[in-house]
Amino acid sequence: MRAIVDGARCTGHARCKASAPEVFALDNLGCALPGEHAVAAGAEAAARRGASACPEGAITLE
Numbered sequence: 001m002r003a004i005v006d007g008a009r010c011t012g013h014a015r016c017k018a019s020a021p022e023v024f025a026l027d028n029l030g031c032a033l034p035g036e037h038a039v040a041a042g043a044e045a046a047a048r049r050g051a052s053a054c055p056e057g058a059i060t061l062e
Contacts, residue, residue: 001044002062003051007034009058016059020050024059032058 003023005016012031016024023046025033032054039047039061051059 001039001047003037003039003047004060004062005032005034005037006058006060007031009056010034010054011056011058013055015053015055016050019053020046023047024050 010031012029014026014030016032017026020043023039023043027033047061051061
């Protein structure tokens with residue numbers, strides 16, 4: 001699984017990190033790190049929680 005974070009849509013609510021700290025990281029402004037990130041085996045459910053917590057819909061899972 002991959003988590004794709006659209007940096008242009010992220011506004012820094014940090015709900016992804018709060019919901020899945022093992023999957024999502026934040027930059028120094030509190031926004032999720034943009035780009036494609038591999039989700040570790042066993043962390044798929046956490047990635048889904050984090051993605052669904054994003055009010056901007058900035059995270060896509062593949």
